[in-house]
Amino acid sequence: MSLLPDLKFRAMKDVVLPVLMARSGRRRPPKADPLFGPPLKSAVELRRIMTRHYALAPYAAGARPVAWVTSGAPVELLRAFGCYTVYPENHGAVCGARRMGPELCAEAEAAGYSQDLCSYAKIDLGHALSGKGPAGRLPRPDLLFCTNNICQTVLYWYKALAHRYGIPLLMLDAPYISGARDEGAAVSYLTDQLRGMVPELERLCRKAFREERFLEVLAASRRASGLWGEVLATMKRRPAPMTVFDAFVHLAPVVSLRGLPVCERYYEGLLTELSARVEAGVAAVPGERHRILWDNIAIWFALKPLSRLFAEHGCVGVAATYTSAWAETAHLLDLKDPFGSLARTYGLIFLNRDLGYRTRLMASLAREYEADGLVLHSARSCKPYSIGQYDLRRKLGESLGLRSVVLEADMTDFRIYSEEQAKTRLAAFFETLEA
């Protein structure tokens, strides 16, 4: 990495952005909405740190090795090498929330990518082709880091990026865990791969591996994920101090910044705020009557209307399989066995396990969070999350008596979403909850 870009990066990081962010930090918090409790003050800080992350990104090119990373990849290894990490999935969610999904998908489709493919992938490929996006052009990656523990799609997608940019793709192959008997072999395979990546990264990043630094990052990541788990657990309380729709938004740092001090600090602040709300009995939705478990990724472009619709019917989303994914296995990180525990933490997440495991996880979430309803988002883009949901729904209905509804939609592409149909289905679902 060369000197001038490094100086520019440091100046932006340590001088320019802090000043700009301090000004934006004086912005007023979001307006209160009578349907909801007082807005979370931490939202201001969240906006600040995520804006800073994306604002700094262009200056990382040439100053740091820039890595584009899948959301389920063990980023701790890259952080030990000082990589600047960009999360295309998080960027996709931001584009989705800003209703830019169809526009960017169309860019990819014009280049020959099928309309039936994952919209996160198409947004990213569309961005790579056009440079369009709410944060401007993301820095060109020097390397790609992909783990197929969340889906196989990420590999196909990252292969396309690697081909386009002509850069190395580091692939961590996480075998699908079907039943308990596969765990040992899978963990051992993952551990060997992670160890093998160290010399590869030393070469690519031109930096020697320092175990001490790696352990620091692991410890920070474990603490941040643990804090995120505690944040989610506050929704076990009645009334819940925030909703899953809030959690979808506040998820961003643990996805994109875990292993960094800023991530840990952010969740300490959020947890303090939520704990105070629990103490004071502040409800996210005043008059909470029903508690909902959400399955699958958020419908980013419809977060606000959906959260209002829920609130109008006294429904609070209190848990989601999706938000739990970044807290579920964090306790497995063990500094005495860094590579092996990293393999377990990332290889054994529920998205990489069979549907029997997911059923048990959802039953456990429903019980712990005292959910009486289940909303399953059947995301057209996301096959591993969506195939099997019809029977999952039946199974959980039989075993727990959960009322449920399936919403056919997508994370970001509202071209295939019918708001009226969703409203009608949800209205019928809310009626069954009242029955």
Added chain:
Amino acid sequence: MISASQGTRLGPAGPARPTVAAVCPARTPAEIFWAHGIRTIELWDPPGLEAGQAAAHLPPMTCGVIRQGFDRLVVERSPGPDLLLFPHTCDSLQNLGSLMRDLMGEPRPCLFFCPPTGRSDGTAEAFFEAQIRALDAELDRLVGPARPGALERALNWGWRRARLLRALYDRRAAGGWEVSNGRFYEAVRSCERLWPEAAMARLEALLAEPAGEAPGHTPLVFSGVVPAPADLLDRLDALGVRVAEDDFMACGRRIPRGEAQDRGEKQIEEGGNPYRILARRLLAAPPCSTVGSPIGERLAFIESLVARSKSKGVVFLSLKFCEPDLFDVPSLAAGLKARCIPVMSVDVELGPATPAGLVTRIEAFLESLP
């Protein structure tokens, strides 16, 4: 009309022990099954069922291979296969297996098999070998251990069959052979359902056919999952197209070529570790989207098919909702065009009949060829 799609019913159940395994795509060590006396039937494009149950269990964005395979497996329980194998080929397939076993209470044994993805180094090979051993142990448990020497014999069948397939492909690529697209692929795809000795007899019979007068058909390379729809090959014959080489997931992408084949045969002769030989054979197969092969490798492979068969162009038959292939096709098409190789990419679905629009597009493509 000869159809290369899987028109036969799944075989009958054995009286005393499992004899037939339904195997989902794409890459599996069939030899392990043969060593246990189990015939494998691969489920690529079984005919759809009008009274299928897929819609009640699978969301609309599931590909035809999964939907039709699901219907076959659920409807044809008896008589039907005795056990089911779900390799971890794609997200849809992994969930299909888990759906049937974990949520639908499938009574037959459901085996899972997880080949390495996106890697082919020593670490991947060791993991692959362990997976094959685990599959072998699972079959030992289900049907009893294989007889001594049975695995080695099965390995030999596998290599002999591959050698025959390679010879057939070589002959077809060279041209000068009056064998229709339908007959060629009927023989090639018989390997998906026949006991290896029977399949080899069929391949040998086709190979023994004299050169005859070759029609002056236009040679093209086809890529996709399978030759679909079912009557496409006959339609191509009628259009004057010879499928001179293919990059089909079910066909050409699974036949080791060149050095990989020779090396494997040598290893068998030397009597090495059979599990490792199998792992190496599967890893040495041509590049495929389902195992995460880099696009550059796939591009080079397809280009080599064009060169060896002197084909005039490449046709991508993109199966709707097949993510592994759909992600690769734009880069592959662009790469081939950059090398001045004419390319056509069309969406297809499994089914009995080729839509008129597809025929028209192929006609137009033929007319555009230099």
